[in-house]
Amino acid sequence: xxxxxxxxxxxxxxxxxxxxxxxxxxxxxxxxxxxxxxxxxxxxxxxxxxxxxxxxxxxxxxxxxxxxxxxxxxxxxxxxxxxxxxxxxxxxxxxxxxxxxxxxxxxxxxxxxxxxxxxxxxxxxxxxxxxxxxxxxxxxxxxxxxxxxxxxxxxxxxxxxxxxxxxxxxxxxxxxxxxxxxxxxxxxxxxxxxxxxxxxxxxxxxxxxxxxxxxxxxxxxxxxxxxxxxxxxxxxxxxxxxxxxxxxxxxxxxxxxxxxxxxxxxxxxxxxxxxxxxxxxxxxxxxxxxxxxxxxxxxxxxxxxxxxxxxxxxxxxxxxxxxxxxxxxxxxxxxxxxxxxxxxxxxxxxxxxxxxxxxxxxxxxxxxxxxxxxxxxxxxxxxxxxxxxxxxxxxxxxxxxxxxxxxxxxxxxxxxxxxxxxxxxxxxxxxxxxxxxxxxxxxxxxxxxxxxxxxxxxxxxxxxxxxxxxxxxxxxxxxxxxxxxxxxxxxxxxxxxxxxxxxxxxxxxxxxxxxxxxxxxxxxxxxxxxxxxxxxxxxxxxxxxxxxxxxxxxxxxxxxxxxxxxxxxxxxxxxxxxxxxxxxxxxxxxxxxxxxxxxxxxxxxxxxxxxxxxxxxxxxxxxxxxxxxxxxxxxxxxxxxxxxxxxx
Numbered sequence: 001x002x003x004x005x006x007x008x009x010x011x012x013x014x015x016x017x018x019x020x021x022x023x024x025x026x027x028x029x030x031x032x033x034x035x036x037x038x039x040x041x042x043x044x045x046x047x048x049x050x051x052x053x054x055x056x057x058x059x060x061x062x063x064x065x066x067x068x069x070x071x072x073x074x075x076x077x078x079x080x081x082x083x084x085x086x087x088x089x090x091x092x093x094x095x096x097x098x099x100x101x102x103x104x105x106x107x108x109x110x111x112x113x114x115x116x117x118x119x120x121x122x123x124x125x126x127x128x129x130x131x132x133x134x135x136x137x138x139x140x141x142x143x144x145x146x147x148x149x150x151x152x153x154x155x156x157x158x159x160x161x162x163x164x165x166x167x168x169x170x171x172x173x174x175x176x177x178x179x180x181x182x183x184x185x186x187x188x189x190x191x192x193x194x195x196x197x198x199x200x201x202x203x204x205x206x207x208x209x210x211x212x213x214x215x216x217x218x219x220x221x222x223x224x225x226x227x228x229x230x231x232x233x234x235x236x237x238x239x240x241x242x243x244x245x246x247x248x249x250x251x252x253x254x255x256x257x258x259x260x261x262x263x264x265x266x267x268x269x270x271x272x273x274x275x276x277x278x279x280x281x282x283x284x285x286x287x288x289x290x291x292x293x294x295x296x297x298x299x300x301x302x303x304x305x306x307x308x309x310x311x312x313x314x315x316x317x318x319x320x321x322x323x324x325x326x327x328x329x330x331x332x333x334x335x336x337x338x339x340x341x342x343x344x345x346x347x348x349x350x351x352x353x354x355x356x357x358x359x360x361x362x363x364x365x366x367x368x369x370x371x372x373x374x375x376x377x378x379x380x381x382x383x384x385x386x387x388x389x390x391x392x393x394x395x396x397x398x399x400x401x402x403x404x405x406x407x408x409x410x411x412x413x414x415x416x417x418x419x420x421x422x423x424x425x426x427x428x429x430x431x432x433x434x435x436x437x438x439x440x441x442x443x444x445x446x447x448x449x450x451x452x453x454x455x456x457x458x459x460x461x462x463x464x465x466x467x468x469x470x471x472x473x474x475x476x477x478x479x480x481x482x483x484x485x486x487x488x489x490x491x492x493x494x495x496x497x498x499x500x501x502x503x504x505x506x507x508x509x510x511x512x513x514x515x516x517x518x519x520x521x522x523x524x525x526x527x528x529x530x531x532x533x534x535x536x537x538x539x540x541x542x543x544x545x546x547x548x549x550x551x552x553x554x555x556x557x558x559x560x561x562x563x564x565x566x567x568x569x570x571x572x573x574x575x576x577x578x579x580x581x582x583x584x585x586x587x588x589x590x591x592x593x594x595x596x597x598x599x600x601x602x603x604x605x606x607x608x609x610x611x612x613x614x615x616x617x618x619x620x621x622x623x624x625x626x627x628x629x630x631x632x633x634x635x636x637x638x639x640x641x642x643x644x645x646x647x648x
Contacts, residue, residue: 004061008047014040014069020081021069022089023060027465029491030089032060035082037328039069056290060093074100076331083306095289095303104133104140106203108153108196113189114182115196116154117144131203146239148178148211151199153192155179204278211237223600255279258321259354262300263369264291271304271368272361277317286364288372297324302332307347313339321349321358340517382548383426389549390495393541394532396521400494401425405525406508407499407560408438408449409568416443417571418453419564422493423556432491435567447507450498454511454522461492462515492520499557501526502533509535525557584630591618595627 019039023032036042046053046061053061072078086094107120111127116440119140120130148155156164156171156179164170164183174181182192202210220231255533261272271287301322309316316339325348326332336344349355387400403423410416418436422429442452498504505524512522523541524533530550531540544548580602581592598616599605605613605627613624 004047004050004064004435007064007066009043009067011040011044015071016040017071017504018073018075018078019069019071020085021067022091023064023093024066024068024083025063026065027492030085030091031064032091032093033082033089035075035084036076037075037078039071043067043069046357054291063093074331075328076091076335079302079306079328079331083310086307086309088572092338094306095291095300098608106140106144108200110196110200113194114154116156117148117151117196117199118155119144129200131200141620145178147199148173149239150214150236151195151202152178152180153195153199154182156183172326204626228588239310255319256317257321257354258317259321259349259358259361260301260323261358261363261365262297262303262304262323263362263365264300265369268369268372269300270365270372272365272368273308274357274361275317276357284364286368288369298327300324302326302328305332305336309336309339313341316340316344319345319347320344321347321354323348323362360637383552386552387426389543389547390552393543393549394521394523394534396495398494402491402493403495403497404493405497405499405556405560406450406453407557407564408446408453409561409564410443410449411568411572415568415572416449417564417568418449419560419567420453420457421556421563423552425550428559432457433563435563439569446500447503450500450504451507451511452500454496454508455515458492458512458515458520462517494520495555496520496522497553498522498524499527499560500524501531504531505535525553527557530554580631586626591616591623 016038017035019036020033020035021039021043024028025031035040043364046057046067050058050061072081093125104119106117107644108117108129108131109115109127110129111125120128144155152173154161155173160171161183164174164181168184170179170181170184170186173179174184174186180187180192180195182189183564187195198210214237215231218230218237221227221230221233235549237560255276256278257276259274259276263270268288268290271289273285282426291300299325305322305326316336320336325346329346333344333346336346348360390396391400401424405421405423406418408416408418416438418438420434420436422432436451436453436456440453496508498508501524505522508522508524512518512520522535525531526533526540529540529542530553531542532553533540543553581587581595587595595605595613599608608628610621610624612630613619613627614621619627
């Protein structure tokens, strides 16, 4: 752990202009990015009496090994550069507002011949109308199910639609009147599109005209003594009212605003936001984040807005209500307006309905932080205890903040792969997991495979240690090709765990020795008795059966095992399909791809008739007959390409 005094710059050397600064650790990795109106004032505050710093800030300055800064022309430029660097380096100690969720939208695919309504997540697509986001997902699924009663638009996948169209029989939804069944011609293309437009109109908040029209039809049916029809109209009205009640009007129907609430202590803060559209609370989101610097409410709100909206300019509303205004409000407002393409109002709600709703949002933030602390207290304590016990058991000099675990998987020596999983602070960091394909001499046995994997991983670390700016181009371990992210893969761990006993540990340690690395500890975890084996030690380390440390290493080993097997199965499945189809004369790569796309699996290809094979583009009757005969011959000869035990 570095002494801040060893890298503290002279006060006179720090400029008094606006700028952005970066703290780096001993490996050159950026661990914190910040901005300041006056760089000198902000940076000197980090080198004050350590006892006066918050715990997270103190940990950051003692982890860092250097600090650097960049002067910019204005606070707006500093704001933009800070966000760019946070996105580029993903600094460990920065507040990052992410809840690892993708929120569902109600989508209507107006770009299709027969538009369909469905629940969608992820990036928005051109030609698709979106409503939301909604939370929880169950709410929008129930809403869609109710809406299909009144607006029976298509909601099936393309495959279901094509099969129904080919067979002339609708799916279940068509039989229960939750789909107008355009697949079998029950409704014209124009009328079905009008249904989709009506659904969009209703979701835009214009519900009154539909309920009035249904009420009129119900009254007419009653007058004509058609009570069953009237009852259906009555139920349709009730369904629309239920949907409408889920998004109750809370403000003027022209209101388009995001209302934020924040509640925190010296260590953590909870953030809640209500998304109000057309006067209704359409959705809600929340985060709980760790504080690093002792930032004011105004600085915290500024960081919140820049991170929430920078990548989602299409979601910026006309009005944003916050608990405190940023100090450089003009710059932030200008930046938000430029992103949105029109003026954005940023203010604190003072009175009226909006202030009352802002109070509700803040109350939600208070409840969220209270719930988070009650849930996380035990977890944090257990993780800290596990890492401390493991450090003491292994006699490690430094805290085990980052642990990497490796496992290999194969089927009788074929399709050999390996996995690397990463735990930081006792939790999985899946963005840094890696897959390895192993070929040649390295695939002959487990020890050779482990040597190969460890050597490849840490040779990259040494390469980037010499030249931190290097990018490694070529085949990446997951099988793709391209540029690897700078510093992400090669950041060194505090501990390396390999799945296996003394032979695997010896192979991993030999790879380290050959590379000249002597400051990273290697251990092996044997499955049978859950023992930890150290290199050149005839006796294993036995962890107590009920210890938190044993549970941690078991989780690491199991996660590496799961990740390796998943990759192995994917690779084996591809090789199986390719090997069978490659043996068929006249069947090239393009036609193999067409077969797999049409049928989806080798099992379906084998069971397909000649007529069904002819339905695949590019395959005629002659080639279909050859395919059928070859697959039948392989089956009769006892070749089974879909089985095989996984050997670890």
